[in-house]
Amino acid sequence: MLFGYNFGTMGTENIRNFCIIAHIDHGKSTLADRFLEETGTIDKRDLKEQTLDTMELERERGITIKLQPARMEYKGHILNLIDTPGHVDFAYEVSRSLAAVEGALLLVDASQGIEAQTLSTLYAAIESGLEIIPVLNKIDLPHAEPEKVATEIINLLGCKKEDIILASGKTGAGVPEILDRIIKSVPSPKTLDDSGPKALIFDSFYDLYKGVICYVRIFNGEIKKGEKIELMAQHNPAEAVEIGYLTPKFIQTGGLKNGEIGYIVTGLKEVSKARVGDTITSASHKAGGPLAGYQTVKPFVFAGLFTTEGDDFPLLRDALGKLTLSDSSLIYEPENSMALGFGFRCGFLGLLHMEIVKERLEREFNLDLIATSPSVSYEVVKSSGETFVITSPSELPDRSVIREVREPYVKLEVVSPSNYLGAIMKLAQERHGVYKNTTYLDETRAVLEYEIPLSGI
Numbered sequence: 001m002l003f004g005y006n007f008g009t010m011g012t013e014n015i016r017n018f019c020i021i022a023h024i025d026h027g028k029s030t031l032a033d034r035f036l037e038e039t040g041t042i043d044k045r046d047l048k049e050q051t052l053d054t055m056e057l058e059r060e061r062g063i064t065i066k067l068q069p070a071r072m073e074y075k076g077h078i079l080n081l082i083d084t085p086g087h088v089d090f091a092y093e094v095s096r097s098l099a100a101v102e103g104a105l106l107l108v109d110a111s112q113g114i115e116a117q118t119l120s121t122l123y124a125a126i127e128s129g130l131e132i133i134p135v136l137n138k139i140d141l142p143h144a145e146p147e148k149v150a151t152e153i154i155n156l157l158g159c160k161k162e163d164i165i166l167a168s169g170k171t172g173a174g175v176p177e178i179l180d181r182i183i184k185s186v187p188s189p190k191t192l193d194d195s196g197p198k199a200l201i202f203d204s205f206y207d208l209y210k211g212v213i214c215y216v217r218i219f220n221g222e223i224k225k226g227e228k229i230e231l232m233a234q235h236n237p238a239e240a241v242e243i244g245y246l247t248p249k250f251i252q253t254g255g256l257k258n259g260e261i262g263y264i265v266t267g268l269k270e271v272s273k274a275r276v277g278d279t280i281t282s283a284s285h286k287a288g289g290p291l292a293g294y295q296t297v298k299p300f301v302f303a304g305l306f307t308t309e310g311d312d313f314p315l316l317r318d319a320l321g322k323l324t325l326s327d328s329s330l331i332y333e334p335e336n337s338m339a340l341g342f343g344f345r346c347g348f349l350g351l352l353h354m355e356i357v358k359e360r361l362e363r364e365f366n367l368d369l370i371a372t373s374p375s376v377s378y379e380v381v382k383s384s385g386e387t388f389v390i391t392s393p394s395e396l397p398d399r400s401v402i403r404e405v406r407e408p409y410v411k412l413e414v415v416s417p418s419n420y421l422g423a424i425m426k427l428a429q430e431r432h433g434v435y436k437n438t439t440y441l442d443e444t445r446a447v448l449e450y451e452i453p454l455s456g457i
Contacts, residue, residue, distance in 0.1 A: 010113065014258040016186045018133075019082040019097040021125055022107035023117040024063065027137045030169035031107065031178075032070070032083045038175045040077070042045070043246050058136040066326065069215060069261050071245045074179050080261040087117070087352060092297050092329040094121055096276065099294065099344045100217035100261060103131040103186030106157075110136050110144035110166075112244050114152045114441055116415050122156070134159060135178060140168040152441045159445035189219075189259030194280060196287030197221025199256070199264070199280040201231075205326040208243070212268040212325065216280060217261050219291060228283035229266070230289040236273040237283060242434040271321050273338045276328040297329045299347025300408070300454055302391040303354055304335050304372035305361070306343030312367060313342045319365035320344060323357065330357055340370060345391060348374075376454045379406040408454040411436075418446050431456030 020028045036042045063085070072079045082097040098104065104125040108114055114136050125132060134153050139146050165181060167174030192198065203215040223229065225243045230236065242265035244252040256262045268274050277293035307316050324330050330353075335345040348354040354374060361367050377391045381403045390396060396405075412433065416423055418440070425435065425448070433452035440446045 012191070012257075013188045014076060015078045015080065015189055015259040016103065016182050017080045017082075017101040017189060017259070017261060018103040018105060018182055018186050019067075019084050019094075019101050020092060020105045020107055021084055021098075021121040022137075023109070023112070023115040024059060024085075024087045025119075026107050026109040026112065026115075026118075027169040028107055029083055029165065030032060031105075031135075031137060031175075032081060032169075034169055034172045035072060035079075035081060035179065036070065037307045037359060038172070038179065039074045041070065041072045063087060066090075067097050068248060069246050069247045071251075071261065072247075075183060077183050077195065078260075079179070079182060081343045082261070084121075086118070088350060090349070090353065091117075091120065091124075092349060093457050095292060096202045098125055098128040098130060100200060101130065103133065103182065105134050105182075106134045106153075107137050108134070108149055108153060110139045110146045110149050111141045113145070113445065114156060114415065116413055119156075119413060119415070119447070130159065133178070133181050134164045134184060135171055135174070136164055136166050139166045139173065140171050148442070152445070155441060191258055192220040195221075196285050197280075198287045198291055199223055200291045200293070201274065201276055201278045201280065203326065204274055204276055206271055206322040207265075209401050210265045210267070212266045212274040214257070214264045214266060214274055214280065215246075215261075216258050216264055218258050220258055220287065221282070221285075222255055222257045223264065223280065223282065225253075229254075229264075229280050230283045230286065231266075231274055232279040232281055232287070233275065233277075233293075235274065236268070238268050238274075240269045241265045271325040274325070276325075294328075297349070298377065299329070299331055300410075301348045301350060301354055301374045302377060303346060303348070303374045304337065304340070304343050305332075305346050305358065306337065306340040306370045306372075308368045308370060310341045314360070315365065316344065316367060316369070319361050319367060320346075322365075323360060327357070329353070337372075340372075347377075347391075376408055378408075380404075381406070409451050410457065412448075412450040412452050412456050412457065413452070414448040415441070416446060416448065418444055421446060421448065424448060428452060 011377050015331050022028050068083045070081050084094045084097045136146055144202040153164055199216040199218050201214045201216055207213050225240055227240045229238050229240050244250055245253055245262035279290035281287040320332050329349050331347040332344040335343050358371050377389050379389055381387050382401050383403050416424055428450050433450040436449040438446055438448055
């Protein structure tokens with residue numbers, strides 16, 4: 001039961017699943033607050049700024065680090081929102097959200113215009129086949145330029161001016177129009193051609209009392225409370241001890257049906273048994289095969305993490321295991337240092353990601369850590385033809401057996417005012433970048449495309 005609506009009588013045609021994508025600090029979490037307020041999901045007196053940023057670290061820094069789902073009811077429809085991070089280091093969180101929804105709000109700051117993460121998240125959403133709804137946010141700012149930025153969006157999407165919704169997450173302007181457009185334009189969930197239930201795990205975390213809790217999107221059938229379930233990747237048995245949805249509070253229900261987004265308490269105590277991207281099915285009525293899941297993410301930056309007290313090494317190992325449950329982009333392997341003792345060589349998606357992981361380990365698991373200087377990985381080809389990856393200069397073999405060393409390159413897009421192009425080109429050339437293309441968003445802003453060594457950025 002959701003605010004007087006029984007899902008059993010509503011059906012999947014009344015469900016809309018969507019996420020918000022944007023560049024960092026373009027107002028995603030603030031707009032999400034207005035959605036919760038407009039739909040009556042959270043009482044106005046209980047509402048606080050960035051309600052969906054539940055982590056203490058998120059509230060301190062004013063950024064979204066983890067995706068966060070929330071269910072709302074509006075005009076006889078269930079609206080499942082997933083709020084996503086905007087920083088490039090947490091792009092993997094965005095990709096997981098895209099796989100669980102049918103539509104995306106493309107949010108653009110009316111004072112900043114289209115920026116780098118606007119482009120990358122938009123391309124990812126289009127590749128996922130999502131319905132894109134363009135929203136021009138922060139129109140209440142005195143230096144907002146809605147006409148100019150709307151032209152940028154039209155050039156980027158090829159949409160009509162009337163398709164762009166003008167809104168303000170601060171004042172609430174345009175919020176009802178956005179919710180109405182979601183109901184009208186975002187398609188309802190489809191039913192897969194499979195007899196058994198399927199639920200995609202798009203996020204998970206470890207609770208000290210309940211064990212592993214999975215955030216899921218049901219793609220077929222129904223999973224009920226108390227039912228024996230199976231995680232299909234490794235055929236791990238479990239039980240749906242508790243099932244429900246988030247508002248963002250945990251609300252228990254008797255089960256989740258096709259198209260719904262919610263959570264399943266599995267009771268599992270081993271974090272390795274419930275990984276993001278896995279498929280949950282019924283043990284008694286199994287699905288024919290798992291869902292596609294997610295591509296394995298490749299880390300870009302490597303650093304060593306060591307405890308200041310050698311006796312805390314087992315605690316660090318357990319903490320990393322629990323943290324990777326909710327942050328599957330983090331990888332780690334044991335490392336031994338002559339100076340620092342036993343620790344772990346960790347792979348991150350960027351320097352901010354590294355900083356956040358270290359701080360979460362220290363706060364959430366009460367550890368005192370030392371991080372080594374970050375570096376990138378290199379591919380070494382030996383004279384024999386053998387190829388292997390190194391993350392530290394100490395791993396290099398003798399020069400006499402090395403045929404070549406390859407370094408990682410990235411495709412780089414720089415969004416900049418046109419009058420800075422010369423300086424940016426000079427900087428990219430100094431970092432050994434290879435120029436590819438220039439495209440103009442309008443007469444004053446351009447996008448430079450380069451291929452450049454990862455170590456250069």
